[in-house]
Structure formats: C-alpha cells, structure tokens
Amino acid sequence: MATMAEPVGPMRPNIASADIQVPAIKDFEQVDREIGGTLSPTKAWFMGLGVAMTCLGIGIAAWTFQIYAGLGNAGYAPPVMWGVYIITFVFWVGIGHAGTLISAILYLFRAGFRTTIYRAAEAMTVFAVMTAGLFPIIHIGRPWKFFWLIPYPNWRLLWSNFKSPLVWDVFAISTYLTISTTFLYIGLIPDIAVIRDREKNPTRRFIYSILSLGWKNTDREWRHFTRAYLFLAAFSTPLVLSVHSVVSFDFAMALTPGWHATIFPPYFVAGAIFSGFAMVWTIIIPLRKWWRLEHYVTLNHLDATAKTVLFTSMVVGCAYLVEFWVAWYSGVKPEQEYFWNRVFGQWWWAAWIMLICNTILPLSLFSQKLRRNTAWLFILSIFINLGMWFERFVIVVPSLSHEFEPWQWTSYTPSWIDVSLLIGSFGWFFMWFLLFIKQLPIMAIIEVKEIIPPRRAAAPAHGGHH
Amino acid sequence: MPGIVANFRELDRLVSAVRELQRQRLGDVTVYSPTVHHELEDVIGAPTSPVRRFTLVGGLLSASFGYWISIWTSDYWPLVTGGKAIASWIPYTIISFEMMVLVGALSTVFGMFINSRLPKLVLDVGFDPRFTNGDYGIYVQCPPEKERAAQELFGQHGASEVRHAR
Known part of the structure; x- marks a missing residue:
C-alpha cells in the first residue's frame, strides 16, 4: 500500500540527548530487553545481598548493645562528644549529593552523559540519605525520643528555636529525603509501566500496575510529566546546594577552631559532589560489567564523570589550602595551632590520608588513558571514599580535641561500637540498593529511548539525528 | 466512546x-x-501544561508560611538574647526556603497527577x-x-x- 509518510523536520535535541552517542543501542525493543533483563536475580546478587545483610546485622547488634549499655560505650568523652556518628552522618549526606547533581543539575544543563547513570545515582541518593538520617537518631542515645527532633510546640507552647542550626538540619535533611524520593519515583513511573507490560508473573504484574498508577504513555501524560519533571529538577538544584550548606552550618556556626569559617558551605558542597561521584563509580562500574551494559555506560560517559571528579577534587584541594591560609592570615593563635596540630601534630596521619586520597591521587585523572581505565576508576573511587570519610574525621575530631584551653586537649579513639555501626551503615545502604536493582530498572528506560533515533519510514528532512 | x-x-x-x-x-x-x-x-x-501554576502557588504559599511560623513562634514566646533581634529574618530564610522547596515540589506532583488524571485504576x-x-x-x-x-x-x-x- 502506498503510504503518506512525510519527512519530519529537523529533530530538536531532547534534554536527555543533547551530547550523547550510543551507537550500539539500535531500537526500543533492545532497550526494554537489556534493561529489563537486569531484573532477574543471579547468584552474585544473592551473595552481595548476604554480605550486606551480615554487615547490617553487625551494626544492629552493636546498636542494641549500645541502647542496653548506654551511649558511654560509643567512645565519647568530653570534650569530644561528636565522633564517628556525626562523621558518618556527614559522609552519607555527602554521598547523596552526586545523585541529585547528576539527576537534576546535569538534566538542566543538558549534560547527556548523565542519561544512563542518573537512575543509579538517584537511588543512591535516597538510600544514602536514609542511612545518614539514622545517625542523629543513634547519636541521641535514647532513640525512642527521636521525635524531639521534629519542630513542634511542647505542652507550654514553646516551639523549637528556629535560629538553631540543628533545627535547620532537620528541615534540610527531611526535605531532601522527601524530594529526592519523590523525584526518583516520578521518574520511575513510565519505566514501571514498561516493566508492567512485559511482566508475566501475575503478582509482580499487579504490584507494578499499582506502582505505575495506570500510566499509559499518552500525549497528555507526557505533556504534564515533562513539565513536572523539569520543575522538580529546578527545585532539586538549589536544594542540593542548600542541604550540605546547612550541614556545614552545624560546624561553621560554632566558635570552635577550624569550624568557624565562611568557606564551609562551598567547601562542603564541593566535597559532597566529589565523594558522591566516587560512590557512583563504586556502584556503576561493577554493574555495567556484570550485566554487560558497557554500551550503555560507555567509556565516554565515564570519561566525562572523571573530568567532573578531577574538577571537584581541585576545588576541594583549593578549599584545604584556603583554610590553612585563613588560619595563618587571621593571626588568631588557637586557629593557627589547630591547623598545625591537624597536619603535623597529633592528627597528621588522618590529615595525610585525606590530602593524599582527595587531592593527590585524583590528579591522575589528567591522563585520558586513566580516565578511560575502569579498573583504575574503581580503585580510585575506593580511595576517594576513604579520603572523604577522613576529611570529616579531620574536621570533627581535631577541632573538638584541641580547642582553646590546653588543659582540655585530649585524644579520641573510636570504640568497637562506632566501627560496627559504620560497617552496619554500609550494610544498610547496600542492602536497599541491591533490593532496588532487582525490582526496578537501574537505567531510565524512557530517557535511553530518547537518545536513540526513532524508526522512520523516510529520511529526516534536514540531516539525521544530532 | x-x-x-x-x-x-x-x-x-x-x-x-x-x-x-x-x-x-x-x-x-x-x-x-x-x-x-x-x-x-x-x-x-x-x-503549555498548567502544572507550573500549582508549582507557583505551592511555592509562594509555603515560603510565606515558613517565614510566618518562625516569626510568630519567636514573638509568641520570646527568647531574648543579649540585645539580638527576637525574630531574625536571615536564619528564618532557611526555614522558608526548605518549606518552599518541599511544598512547591509536592504541589507540582499533585498538579501533574490532577492534569494527567492519575492514578487510573x-x-x-x-x-x-x-x-x-x-x-x-x-x-x-x-x-x-x-x-x-x-x-x-x-x-x-x-x-x-x-x-x-x-
């Protein structure tokens, strides 16, 4: 039959596809088949889940003991009343940041390399913030009183003090968790509909039907979805910058050497993005290998992320230098002594782990060969995660252990409970992540479909796909 | 039909x-x-999708509420500190901002659901x-x-x- 297909005019680049090429992905069916194929459990997945749950069990056992025996077992002694718990809290909040940066900020900037990694990064954000949120509750010692953190009036109608950074923290973290979960779920709805229509098991199909809310890919749905997604990205962008700024205020608002500095918000935000990207590598590099999805997360994409890591590493390195310079230039003796003690005194080992992992090793990414070497990126990601945990250690512990009065100077050693809860936090995070990747697509099916040229009967009127 | x-x-x-x-x-x-x-x-x-109106209204109302609740509670039970302002708009901007993002984003999602007629059974x-x-x-x-x-x-x-x- 003669048909009347007309050449359609030049394709306007979609936000997801502005600068990306994935030539090995040919059509929509291939996308559904290959990404849908990641939902089948494997032996390696069960083993991974087993390891994660064992780590979580260690954490739960330690926490149970701490509740029974008291917070005094956590290794805190005046004046070091913040230790591993707050360090780990800041660490996990920071990990979450790259997810929102990749899913929201890079979406607004039309950075195409985000397309195949943003779902994993976004899920990582949600689970990292869930993990972070546990630590203030663990740290209060009496977790059943956690609701005191929520701003509400007491029986004499005395409200919480809205000038307190700790109250800002509650607002920031709870807003961040809510919005990043919402953003993740809204982006998932069309993908869940794809899975729903491929699913053969009636129970799973029913669950996916509920979760997809009856989504059908109509023009009406797409029109409102794209607009809503854009606004959610626009809200998430300042949110991600504000959350770690607010977390940094927990320190910067205190008159403690090493903390009371205006550089803290940008310093924390850059560090958070840096560590979050490293965690994205830790997760995505093994996954692309195990599922043979190298043609989705290509070396070009990893190269682009490596450049971001290199840039944020240099921002962080610059912040470290500025901190030293401000301490010297201020002429304030306790401030100068604190920084000397941090790098050449009592805490030299922690400071040098931080400096080597966060500023020296990432310089290797100036080499394009190493930027495209997945084994090196994976190893580097572990070093960066280690370095960023120690960055928070170096911020929290040396300041509290070396304040203004020499008679107060002390040391700090994490107890076995601290270490167990740190291990437990990784177990908690990876348990949720592993459960997620077997129930829901780890790559955004609809956005991957956006970046491949649609089937056409006639050649495009003005050139091909961008 | x-x-x-x-x-x-x-x-x-x-x-x-x-x-x-x-x-x-x-x-x-x-x-x-x-x-x-x-x-x-x-x-x-x-x-153009009307979702943006939900976003605007939700964001404006919640930003105003954020300022109002923090100023009202400060005035209702003043915590007087060394000559400092009882209600200080600078820290309250954080509360207002977080409220704006939270409710503005949820209003956007609400607007999307209403206009897309979701959920559908x-x-x-x-x-x-x-x-x-x-x-x-x-x-x-x-x-x-x-x-x-x-x-x-x-x-x-x-x-x-x-x-x-x-």
Whole structure:
C-alpha cells in the first residue's frame, strides 16, 4: 500500500540527548530487553545481598548493645562528644549529593552523559540519605525520643528555636529525603509501566500496575510529566546546594577552631559532589560489567564523570589550602595551632590520608588513558571514599580535641561500637540498593529511548539525528 | 466512546497521521508514544501544561508560611538574647526556603497527577501494552459514520495495525 509518510523536520535535541552517542543501542525493543533483563536475580546478587545483610546485622547488634549499655560505650568523652556518628552522618549526606547533581543539575544543563547513570545515582541518593538520617537518631542515645527532633510546640507552647542550626538540619535533611524520593519515583513511573507490560508473573504484574498508577504513555501524560519533571529538577538544584550548606552550618556556626569559617558551605558542597561521584563509580562500574551494559555506560560517559571528579577534587584541594591560609592570615593563635596540630601534630596521619586520597591521587585523572581505565576508576573511587570519610574525621575530631584551653586537649579513639555501626551503615545502604536493582530498572528506560533515533519510514528532512 | 486504534512502527508516519487527523477533525485524538518526541509535541500543539501554576502557588504559599511560623513562634514566646533581634529574618530564610522547596515540589506532583488524571485504576479503551515498549499508537474517538474514514486514513499513513476499540 502506498503510504503518506512525510519527512519530519529537523529533530530538536531532547534534554536527555543533547551530547550523547550510543551507537550500539539500535531500537526500543533492545532497550526494554537489556534493561529489563537486569531484573532477574543471579547468584552474585544473592551473595552481595548476604554480605550486606551480615554487615547490617553487625551494626544492629552493636546498636542494641549500645541502647542496653548506654551511649558511654560509643567512645565519647568530653570534650569530644561528636565522633564517628556525626562523621558518618556527614559522609552519607555527602554521598547523596552526586545523585541529585547528576539527576537534576546535569538534566538542566543538558549534560547527556548523565542519561544512563542518573537512575543509579538517584537511588543512591535516597538510600544514602536514609542511612545518614539514622545517625542523629543513634547519636541521641535514647532513640525512642527521636521525635524531639521534629519542630513542634511542647505542652507550654514553646516551639523549637528556629535560629538553631540543628533545627535547620532537620528541615534540610527531611526535605531532601522527601524530594529526592519523590523525584526518583516520578521518574520511575513510565519505566514501571514498561516493566508492567512485559511482566508475566501475575503478582509482580499487579504490584507494578499499582506502582505505575495506570500510566499509559499518552500525549497528555507526557505533556504534564515533562513539565513536572523539569520543575522538580529546578527545585532539586538549589536544594542540593542548600542541604550540605546547612550541614556545614552545624560546624561553621560554632566558635570552635577550624569550624568557624565562611568557606564551609562551598567547601562542603564541593566535597559532597566529589565523594558522591566516587560512590557512583563504586556502584556503576561493577554493574555495567556484570550485566554487560558497557554500551550503555560507555567509556565516554565515564570519561566525562572523571573530568567532573578531577574538577571537584581541585576545588576541594583549593578549599584545604584556603583554610590553612585563613588560619595563618587571621593571626588568631588557637586557629593557627589547630591547623598545625591537624597536619603535623597529633592528627597528621588522618590529615595525610585525606590530602593524599582527595587531592593527590585524583590528579591522575589528567591522563585520558586513566580516565578511560575502569579498573583504575574503581580503585580510585575506593580511595576517594576513604579520603572523604577522613576529611570529616579531620574536621570533627581535631577541632573538638584541641580547642582553646590546653588543659582540655585530649585524644579520641573510636570504640568497637562506632566501627560496627559504620560497617552496619554500609550494610544498610547496600542492602536497599541491591533490593532496588532487582525490582526496578537501574537505567531510565524512557530517557535511553530518547537518545536513540526513532524508526522512520523516510529520511529526516534536514540531516539525521544530532 | 468507541473508536479506532492504530499502531505505528515509525515516528514520521505517526506524525503525518496525527496531522491529517487534526485536519479532517474525525474526533478526539489520543497519541501514545514510548518516549517523549518534540516532533509529536509540535504536531499536537497542546498548550503549555498548567502544572507550573500549582508549582507557583505551592511555592509562594509555603515560603510565606515558613517565614510566618518562625516569626510568630519567636514573638509568641520570646527568647531574648543579649540585645539580638527576637525574630531574625536571615536564619528564618532557611526555614522558608526548605518549606518552599518541599511544598512547591509536592504541589507540582499533585498538579501533574490532577492534569494527567492519575492514578487510573483501569487502563483506557484504546491502550495497547505495545505502546509502552516499541510501538506508537493513535486512538481516535469518533462516531460510527466516521470510523471508515479513520481506518482509511490510518491505512494510507502506514499503520502496522488498525482495529476497533470499545
């Protein structure tokens, strides 16, 4: 039959596809088949889940003991009343940041390399913030009183003090968790509909039907979805910058050497993005290998992320230098002594782990060969995660252990409970992540479909796909 | 209302069929697409989504509420500190900002659900599971006397499958 297909005019680049090429992905069916194929459990997945749950069990056992025996077992002694718990809290909040940066900020900037990694990064954000949120509750010692953190009036109608950074923290973290979960779920709805229509098991199909809310890919749905997604990205962008700024205020608002500095918000935000990207590598590099999805997360994409890591590493390195310079230039003796003690005194080992992992090793990414070497990126990601945990250690512990009065100077050693809860936090995070990747697509099916040229009967009127 | 459903394998055939359907005004048209295409947005020519109004109203109201609750509670039970302002707008901007983001984003989602008519408990008459995978589709709701014209139009524009939907 003669048909009347007309050449359609030049394709306007979609936000997801502005600068990306994935030539090995040919059509929509291939996308559904290959990404849908990641939902089948494997032996390696069960083993991974087993390891994660064992780590979580260690954490739960330690926490149970701490509740029974008291917070005094956590290794805190005046004046070091913040230790591993707050360090780990800041660490996990920071990990979450790259997810929102990749899913929201890079979406607004039309950075195409985000397309195949943003779902994993976004899920990582949600689970990292869930993990972070546990630590203030663990740290209060009496977790059943956690609701005191929520701003509400007491029986004499005395409200919480809205000038307190700790109250800002509650607002920031709870807003961040809510919005990043919402953003993740809204982006998932069309993908869940794809899975729903491929699913053969009636129970799973029913669950996916509920979760997809009856989504059908109509023009009406797409029109409102794209607009809503854009606004959610626009809200998430300042949110991600504000959350770690607010977390940094927990320190910067205190008159403690090493903390009371205006550089803290940008310093924390850059560090958070840096560590979050490293965690994205830790997760995505093994996954692309195990599922043979190298043609989705290509070396070009990893190269682009490596450049971001290199840039944020240099921002962080610059912040470290500025901190030293401000301490010297201020002429304030306790401030100068604190920084000397941090790098050449009592805490030299922690400071040098931080400096080597966060500023020296990432310089290797100036080499394009190493930027495209997945084994090196994976190893580097572990070093960066280690370095960023120690960055928070170096911020929290040396300041509290070396304040203004020499008679107060002390040391700090994490107890076995601290270490167990740190291990437990990784177990908690990876348990949720592993459960997620077997129930829901780890790559955004609809956005991957956006970046491949649609089937056409006639050649495009003005050139091909961008 | 009953109508005709057509499946398309190619985007350009879909676009030209939609254009012709709009020209002939055979009935209400619903277009199904596995992903977003600007070509479809252009040919459908629907007005800008009103979701933005939900965003604006939600954001403004909650930002105002954030300032109001923190100022009101400070004045209701003043915590006087060394000559400092009882209600200080600078820290309260953080509360206001967080409230704006939280409620503004949730209002956006609410607006999307209302306008997209989600959630839906049953799938529509014209829906075909292939529309979420690789196929494009058009469902035109038309009276019986126009069904033949719609079927011919879809055939001329290269539909891979045309059928009645009730």
